[in-house]
Amino acid sequence: MPEMRRETLFNAALALLLLALPLGAWLLGESYYVSLGARVAILALAGVGLNLALGFGGMVSFGHAAFFGLGGYAAGVLSHHAFEGSAVLNWPVMLEGSDSTLVLWAAALFLSGVVAAAIGAISLRTSGVYFIMITLAFAQMIFYMAVSLPTYGGEDGLPLYLRSGFAGLDLSDELVFFLVCYGLLLLAILLSFRLVGSRFGAALECARQNETRLGAVGIAPYPVKLTAFVLSAMITGLAGALFVELNGFVSPAMLSWQVSGEIMIFVILGGVGRLYGPIAGAILFIVLETVIGGYTERWQLFLGVILLMVVLFARGGVIGLVAGKARHD
Amino acid sequence: MTEAFATEPLLVLENLHKSFGALRATDDVSLSVEPGRIHALIGPNGAGKSTLIGQIAGALKPDAGKVRFLGRDVTGLSVPQRARRGLARTFQVSSLAMEFSALRNVMLAVQARGHSTFRFWRPVRNDRSLIDPAMAQLERVGLGARADLPVTALSHGERRQLELAVALAMEPKLLLLDEPMAGLGGEDSRRMTEVLSALRSEAAILLVEHDMDAVFSLADRISVLVYGRVIASGSVADIRASQDVRDAYLGD
Amino acid sequence: MSAAFIFEQLLNSLQLGVMLFVMAAGLTLVFGVMGLINLAHGSLYMVGAFFCAWVAGVSGSFWIGLLAGLAAAAAAGALVEMLVMRRLYDRDHLDQVLATFSLILIFNEGTRWIFGAQPLYLDIPAALATSVPLPGGGGYPIYRLVIIAFGVVTAFALYLLISRTKLGMQIRAGESDREMIGALGVDISTLYTLVFALGALLAGLAGALVGALQSVEVGMGEPVLILAFVVVVIGGIGSIKGALIGAILVGLVDTLGRAFLHQLFALALPPAEANGYGAALSSMSIYLLMAVVLAWRPKGLFPVNA
Numbered sequence A: 001m002p003e004m005r006r007e008t009l010f011n012a013a014l015a016l017l018l019l020a021l022p023l024g025a026w027l028l029g030e031s032y033y034v035s036l037g038a039r040v041a042i043l044a045l046a047g048v049g050l051n052l053a054l055g056f057g058g059m060v061s062f063g064h065a066a067f068f069g070l071g072g073y074a075a076g077v078l079s080h081h082a083f084e085g086s087a088v089l090n091w092p093v094m095l096e097g098s099d100s101t102l103v104l105w106a107a108a109l110f111l112s113g114v115v116a117a118a119i120g121a122i123s124l125r126t127s128g129v130y131f132i133m134i135t136l137a138f139a140q141m142i143f144y145m146a147v148s149l150p151t152y153g154g155e156d157g158l159p160l161y162l163r164s165g166f167a168g169l170d171l172s173d174e175l176v177f178f179l180v181c182y183g184l185l186l187l188a189i190l191l192s193f194r195l196v197g198s199r200f201g202a203a204l205e206c207a208r209q210n211e212t213r214l215g216a217v218g219i220a221p222y223p224v225k226l227t228a229f230v231l232s233a234m235i236t237g238l239a240g241a242l243f244v245e246l247n248g249f250v251s252p253a254m255l256s257w258q259v260s261g262e263i264m265i266f267v268i269l270g271g272v273g274r275l276y277g278p279i280a281g282a283i284l285f286i287v288l289e290t291v292i293g294g295y296t297e298r299w300q301l302f303l304g305v306i307l308l309m310v311v312l313f314a315r316g317g318v319i320g321l322v323a324g325k326a327r328h329d
Numbered sequence B: 001m002t003e004a005f006a007t008e009p010l011l012v013l014e015n016l017h018k019s020f021g022a023l024r025a026t027d028d029v030s031l032s033v034e035p036g037r038i039h040a041l042i043g044p045n046g047a048g049k050s051t052l053i054g055q056i057a058g059a060l061k062p063d064a065g066k067v068r069f070l071g072r073d074v075t076g077l078s079v080p081q082r083a084r085r086g087l088a089r090t091f092q093v094s095s096l097a098m099e100f101s102a103l104r105n106v107m108l109a110v111q112a113r114g115h116s117t118f119r120f121w122r123p124v125r126n127d128r129s130l131i132d133p134a135m136a137q138l139e140r141v142g143l144g145a146r147a148d149l150p151v152t153a154l155s156h157g158e159r160r161q162l163e164l165a166v167a168l169a170m171e172p173k174l175l176l177l178d179e180p181m182a183g184l185g186g187e188d189s190r191r192m193t194e195v196l197s198a199l200r201s202e203a204a205i206l207l208v209e210h211d212m213d214a215v216f217s218l219a220d221r222i223s224v225l226v227y228g229r230v231i232a233s234g235s236v237a238d239i240r241a242s243q244d245v246r247d248a249y250l251g252d
Numbered sequence C: 001m002s003a004a005f006i007f008e009q010l011l012n013s014l015q016l017g018v019m020l021f022v023m024a025a026g027l028t029l030v031f032g033v034m035g036l037i038n039l040a041h042g043s044l045y046m047v048g049a050f051f052c053a054w055v056a057g058v059s060g061s062f063w064i065g066l067l068a069g070l071a072a073a074a075a076a077g078a079l080v081e082m083l084v085m086r087r088l089y090d091r092d093h094l095d096q097v098l099a100t101f102s103l104i105l106i107f108n109e110g111t112r113w114i115f116g117a118q119p120l121y122l123d124i125p126a127a128l129a130t131s132v133p134l135p136g137g138g139g140y141p142i143y144r145l146v147i148i149a150f151g152v153v154t155a156f157a158l159y160l161l162i163s164r165t166k167l168g169m170q171i172r173a174g175e176s177d178r179e180m181i182g183a184l185g186v187d188i189s190t191l192y193t194l195v196f197a198l199g200a201l202l203a204g205l206a207g208a209l210v211g212a213l214q215s216v217e218v219g220m221g222e223p224v225l226i227l228a229f230v231v232v233v234i235g236g237i238g239s240i241k242g243a244l245i246g247a248i249l250v251g252l253v254d255t256l257g258r259a260f261l262h263q264l265f266a267l268a269l270p271p272a273e274a275n276g277y278g279a280a281l282s283s284m285s286i287y288l289l290m291a292v293v294l295a296w297r298p299k300g301l302f303p304v305n306a
Helices: A002-027 A031-056 A065-084 A101-123 A128-148 A174-197 A199-209 A211-217 A221-247 A257-270 A277-295 A299-313 A317-323 B049-057 B079-084 B102-113 B128-141 B156-169 B186-201 B212-218 B236-241 B243-250 C003-034 C041-059 C062-083 C093-115 C142-164 C166-176 C178-183 C188-211 C221-235 C240-266 C271-296
Strands: A087-089 B011-020 B023-033 B038-042 B064-069 B087-089 B174-178 B204-208 B221-226 B229-234 C131-133 C139-141
Touching: A002 A031, A002 A174, A002 A277, A002 A317, A031 A174, A031 A199, A031 A221, A031 A257, A031 A277, A065 A087, A065 A101, A065 A128, A065 A221, A065 A257, A101 A128, A101 A221, A128 A257, A128 C093, A128 C221, A128 C271, A174 A199, A174 A221, A199 A211, A199 A221, A199 B102, A211 A221, A211 B079, A211 B102, A257 A277, A257 A299, A257 A317, A257 C093, A277 A299, A277 A317, A299 C093, B011 B049, B023 B049, B023 B204, B023 B229, B038 B049, B038 B186, B038 B212, B049 B087, B049 B174, B049 B204, B079 B087, B087 B156, B102 B128, B102 B156, B128 B156, B128 B186, B156 B174, B156 B186, B186 B204, B186 B212, B221 B236, B221 B243, B229 B236, B229 B243, B236 B243, C003 C041, C003 C139, C003 C142, C003 C166, C003 C188, C003 C221, C003 C240, C041 C062, C041 C093, C041 C188, C041 C221, C062 C188, C131 C142, C139 C142, C142 C166, C142 C188, C142 C240, C166 C178, C166 C188, C178 C188, C188 C221, C221 C240, C221 C271, C240 C271
Parallel strands: B038 B204, B038 B221, B087 B174, B174 B204
Antiparallel strands: B011 B023, B011 B064, B221 B229, C131 C139
16 A cells, blocks of 8 residues: 555654754754754654544543643652652652652653543543533643642742653763653554554544444443543653653643643644654644744744644645545554 | 243333424334344334434433333443443444444444453454454445445445444344435345345344335334324234325325 | 622622623634634734724724724634635534634734734723722722623624524524525625624724723733633533623632632631632632533533534
């Protein structure tokens, strides 16, 4: 099938590009571009998470920033307490801070997963525009909570002075950090790939295409969608934890609806429901931000126009333009 | 659970009522379907046949009355719950996963039968345990050669056949068929009739149809629904002879 | 906590409520008639405010500015409808969300480009810059009462439009069955443009009026947009009556929450924490309200297509 071959080739090219450019920059001593590469990988990871719910599951969540931010705060709070030498909680359980990367990631995955289970359980009882609104509303609630509660900086956010490490890897090294982010991105894509091709994926796809049909064959749509929603949130939450490490800073801005919109932009620009779409979308977004942003502060105007053109005329995003219509078997 | 007698009906509708505002779509309907029988439900347009099918399948909740399936009260159960117990339904307007191929649509039903939806890793693309039973059903309805085409590429008649194949893959005890012949030409219609006739030993069928040739050749029992009420119920001969039915529907 | 303070907060609730109604009415009409979810509604609010401020600054008259703001918002709405929205009516919600989100970016950056990043000044007309005495002491700004009056008049005017005019009849028919009115010979194209421009006009009105109270700056429309969406969802999509009731509810919950919640917390907690929790809860309160309403009525209070 020529279309599938083209898509696979393009995907490989994208993955190689994302690896090669930062490596090349590192060899040339340009560490700024290595960090930029990490940023692209992290944003793409957030998009891979959203793509699972939105692209493959058809759930238009306008509140995924909630999980991005919760993952960030989970990692940030633990990291903050590790630096201060204080405990996060003394009651009902003793919860210490941590600078171990794996603990931070586990915390991010756990917090975003648990909150997504709660939000999804309620939101998935609605559909259509009500679902869009209620996911936005929940994200807004969490945003305002973070802004108003002074313990972790409130509106100003929380600066962090630690980069974590694990298994002998020190994430304060820019190249190591980039490679870790890149590795997680590819892992997440592999997970998505197997998920979408599995029996679960078949049920999820059917939930998107025709929910009535899914129920009619005897599979309840709600548990399938909820599971996908939670998995999607956890991946985006992990991206949030990495983002916080990259910037050394966590703030309520990560929870804003603008960030929810931006994550959607990565997914759309690359191609909804395309495995490597978020990589293409994140690369395009960062290129616009850095290249056009270098010429004018008004680069978001161009982003808006390009996004509009993509939505109106190039529905399949970058990958759609290159590789043609998606096949679903 | 008590043992069901051999003559216990598969499906029993007890005094079903359903109104939409002032419109009585289902007005005190009771009927039963025996195992191994084909029971046809006929009536003029707007008689409430699809509403009744919806209540049996679980998509609509009756205002009053009970639906009993395999001896159990299923009135409170959802569509997937009833489907898992062996109640398969086809739709008047084909409702399929349009981007999937015909094969993948049927494979989904096979997967559902096996209660194996929460498997996250193994690909279904080459899974013979799904593909083989699915192909068997597709061959049976005559779609074997078109299995890999997306539903969007299938003709109207082929989609009706596919709906039946999906329902059969669920290994149902009772098939609810909502106008399976609708829009089928002569050859397709004949084949559908043959397939349905051969199903008698596998599953009971409750068939809503307008195609009177098919009804009279297939049905063991016929119920006539007019303005939401069952005005007559009996064998083919009884119904053909009934004056009430002629007046209300057949217009002889 | 005096009677005057309570009365003042109630009036503030009403003022917020009617402005939210004016915003939400446009949003719910567009969604009800065209099935279009429009995130750029906040941008039209901003256009109304900016043009009002600019023309008022140039001409010296708030009222001329107001008219200019209305005209600009309606014109921008009609233009956007013809260029972009037309292509979105048949698309799914995701496409509509993304396309209108991109319009937010375009409008915001475009406005920054034309008017600069600094907020514009829009002054309350001198005649209305005084206060009226309230029962129990203190004063209440006349301008805010004027806003309430504008809101009530708009509600009444919309009611007359929807129930008594031919356009209103077409709107009601369009909300019930979109395909049918085309078949009946109504010029759908023009109807849709008119409805969208009407919604834009309402947004511009709210923007211009509120712009004199708060500042006229880029991005001012989005917070109001989100509130308006909450109102529409609570009231029921497509229902003007629902938008009114939803708006009053949201206005009450939000204003009274901000005014009194921290005092409630202060009964049990030290002042700094009480303020923090009070502010947090009052920001969240309207979303909690929405969740409660949806749990009780999943399609809102007065949905058009129940």
